[in-house]
Amino acid sequence: MRDDWNDDRLLGVLSQALKARQAVPSWFIETGKNAFAWHNIDAELAQLTYDSNEDRREAAVTRSETASIRALTFTSAHLSLELEVTGNSLLGQLLPARAGELEIHTRAGEISTTEVDEIGCFSVDPIPDSPFRLRCRAPDGTDVLTGWITI
């Protein structure tokens, strides 16, 4: 019990506490609440294992660099996703190849879907302009989710 806080001190710290909460914008709170949509997603997580941007950053220190294609690889224990940016679309392939469905999840919680053909290819068009993550599902039980992607 805070017996050592006299009334003025207690009122002062209460004022601080309430102001600290009021200073937080409502969109910030919403962001936090929305994150719960990802609770208990039963997918295998695929980690980013290659990003051409990282390569380019290092290369740029030592030599001039011509524009090249942005390429990313996500890898999980059972599946890789190879992604390449071409114009305004994102082309991808699942390795090993398999047909299925690809979900595009945005941070705002919107989900759109696209087909993955029998050689494992898919395209995301247009590329979302805010961070997104991809979830692949195939009839054989494959369910893989990438980390967040910003193009």
Add this chain to the structure above:
Amino acid sequence: MRDDPHVVALVTRASGGDQDAWYELVDRYAPLVYTICTRYRLSNHDIEDVGQNVWLLLVEQLGKLREPAALPGWLATTTARECLRVVTAASKAERLGTGLDDSVLFVDDTVIDEEILMAERNAALRAAFAELPPRCRQLLSMLVSDPPHSYAEIHAELGIPIGSIGPQRARCLDRLRRSSALAAFGEGEEKIDIRGGEPGA
């Protein structure tokens, strides 16, 4: 405070899928995450980015947190790391674009520790405040508003006779002081005070 059973219960309920418990956790700790972002002087866009990452990481970690009571520390550390990532990436991009060197803003660990303690105290105070009867909450809100309301304004708004405002203020603050939410916080601090204050120890 480190063993606040209320926080432990919230984490347990949220990891079991209870959305309300998650909302309460966000409400309780959003000021901590937000304040650390402002310490790194991030833009609103970057604050949103960091916030999203921190909360998503927490959602994924919920079931794995061995000590739910250590949550504020985990949140603060994770937020600081994410802020540093954003700041470092920005400075890297700037160097590549202009060839100029740029120093990365560094926020000291002791600052983060202070923010954790402050966040704990503030959360306890807000929880205690929420337990007060509506009448007390109204009165105290008017007293702490910026600028504070005069007794005449409080009388006009709440209908409390001016002569009773002082005694009611004292009664409400006393209730606040004795609330269970604040008691849990006080005990934690008292232990630290006693340990630090023993002359021979």
